[in-house]
Amino acid sequence: MPSVVGLLEERERGARQRVEVLREEADRVLAELRDAELFWERFVTAREVLAEVLAVPGGGADVEETAVPVAENTASTPTPTPTPTPKGGTVPGSVVPVRGEGVEVSVLSPDYQRIVGVLAASQAALACGEIASALGLERVPAKIEGVRSKAAGMAERGWLVKEPSGRFTLVPGLRGGGS
Structure with missing residues (x-):
């Protein structure tokens, strides 16, 4: 008959092995998560750059004008040419207009208006995680x-x-209600 101490040691050994396997799996998953986040960040950056290029006054028109002759010149060539600004342009509300004299918060899409509202209600500059929480989003x-x-x-x-510090606040004179 096996001893109680021997049985406990056997079970402890099994539990330790299980913990080691799970730690290795967690390390693998975390490494995969880091890779996926880096991959995702590339798309976020690409989208931001694209939005900046399209938001520049006259920038989008120049791109379209130069894209047309290229497409015409390569019409006989079967290789496809990517179009920088397709019909329909950007997703509505994804490009923030430049703020100027007489431009009101109401020109912003609802998501951007909500960010302005959160910052207007705050007495201090907020970090993005704090803004996300105030918007009712998960802090992920x-x-x-x-x-x-x-x-x-x-x-x-x-x-x-x-x-x-990376925190955001409203520009002086801007209020969150529609001015």
Whole structure:
């Protein structure tokens, strides 16, 4: 008959082996997650750059004008030419207009208006995670990065101020209600 201590040691050994297997699997999953996040960040960056290019006054028209002759010149060539600005352009509300005299918050898409509203209600600059929470979003990297992307675009176009700490606040004189 086996001893109680021997049985406990056997079960402990089995549990330890299971923990080691799970740790290895967790390490593998975390490494895969890091790779997937890096891959995803490339798309976020590409989308931001595309939105910037399309938001530049006259920038989109220049691209379309240069794309037409290229397509005409290569019409006899079977290789497809990517079109930088297809019909329909960007997703509605994805490009933030440049803020200027007389431009009101109401020109922004609802998502951007909500960010302005959260910052208007705050007494201090907010980090993107705090903005995401105030918007009722989960505090997960994908949601926070979406808020960061929107806030950065708004800062580049004069709606928000991005502090060196990475926090955002409204530009002086902007109110969240529609001005």
